Amino acid sequence: MGGKPSDSPLRARRRWWNLLLLGAAVALVAAVVAACGGGEEKVQPTAPLKIGALMSFTGDLGQYGPGIFNGAQLAVKEINAAGGVMGQPVELVQADDGTVDSQGVSEATRLVEVEGVDAIIGALSSGVTIAAANSVTVPNKVLMISPASTSPSVSAVDDNDLLFRTTVSDEVQGVALAAMVEDLGIKSICTMYINNDYGQGLSQVFSENFKARGGTVTAEVPHESEQATYASELAQCTEGNPEALAAFAYPESSGVFLREAVEGDMVGQYIFCDGTKAPEMFGDLGWDVFNGSYGTAAASAATEAGPTFEAAYADEFGEKVELPYQGQAYDTAYVIALAAEKSLKDDIDFREALRAVTGAPGETVGPGTDGFAKALELISAGEDINYEGVSGPIDFDNNGDVFGSIEVWKVDGAAKKLVTDHVVEVNLATKEVTEVTP
Secondary structure (H helix, E strand, O other), rough: OOOOOOOOOOHHHHHHHHHHHHHHHHHHHHHHHOOOOOOOOOOOOOOOOOEEEEEOOOHOOOOOOHHHHHHHHHHHHHHHHOOEEEEEEEEEEEEEEEHHHHHHHHHHHHHHHHOHHHHHOOOOHHHHHHHHHHHHHHHHHHHEEEEEOHHHHHOHHHHOEEEEEEEOOOHHHHHHHHHHHHOOOOOOEEEEEEHHHHHHHHHHHHHHHHHOOOEEEEEEEEOOOOOOOOOHHHHHHOEEEOOEEEEEEOOHHHHHHHHHHHHOOOOOEEEHHHHHHHHHHHHHOOHHOOOOOOEEEEEEOOOOHHHHHHHHHHHOOHHHOOOOOHHHHHHHHHHHHHHHHHHHHOOHHHHHHHHHHHHOOEEOOOHHHHHHHHHHHHHOOOEEEEEEEOOOOOOOOOOOOOOOOOEEEEEOOOEEEEEEEEEEEEOOOOOOOEEEOO
16 A cells, blocks of 8 residues: 655654653753752643544535534543543544535645644545545545445545545445345346445445346436436436335435435335435435335444443433444544554554554453543553454454444334344355344
């Protein structure tokens, strides 16, 4: 992926920290002098770790942004309760990309050049993540970790090992979707996909794998964001009379074309994905309309930390964890903070520290105030750690990707909620899909 960057905000901060340590020694001498009648000297604290949160609070993914941001915000609160990074509180700086690539680039530029962030959590949209990485974070040598960008194209960015993600690629979700649709007995389907890296990638991977399983994809139809009507695209999608329509889209747009499809009785079944796992959208459209429909999303592993996170989230924000990627955002804040602590303490590259705190060998540590405090003690003692979070183990490969499982979820119209039906793992080499929960 290329050599180490010559400089970065955290590297510069580390140089400042070293100077402060030197200053502390000078101050100690001054204190001795002061005790003997000299003037008083004070050592200034280190600058706090600053993390940007580049997320969609408006636009097509606006239904997701606040909840995912809350996941990161909860982590930062717990980190600070445990002492912060290098003894200073972590700052989380919010930025709204509007689910638009150009706005994402503008906001990423503000985070880096004006706010001076050391790392960025985000974005949610794969297109925004790729655009921000290419134009802002990679040229400025700033680490960016997305909790939600699933497009296979993210892996192909020439990022100098500065772009990571804590969610699984759609190379995995597409295979799981194809297996799920086959299991439902659906023989033909069309896809309506958002015309960006995410939609294109998911539709392509799904279609290739569904065809390989003997299914028929009658059409793959792209659409733009937030149009007043999608009548033309729907007509094209359903022209071949498919049994089902797959909505590989975002809530604001899919809410429009799904209503039009239902009102026009254009297709018999609907298939959903992570981008359309949106309770608010189903509430607007009518839960009973889609009762029994299925979808997929990145799953959070069944970990000991999961229930604790859900309880803390509910206590902090007065609502349940029910959106995709809230747990991944929570974990992302933790791994950034732990990597910053290790980078500054051990004087190593930020990316090297990121991999060091999330993989074997090392003593397993989890999230929460107690977990972070324990991790700080181990890092201070020169011990290796291996962070495992609420979304499961986070072991980055050479592309900055993680292995993960896929949740198959279902619309429960009577209860008016989305429920997990089961979870699967995917072998990409064999395309085998294995159920791992009942």
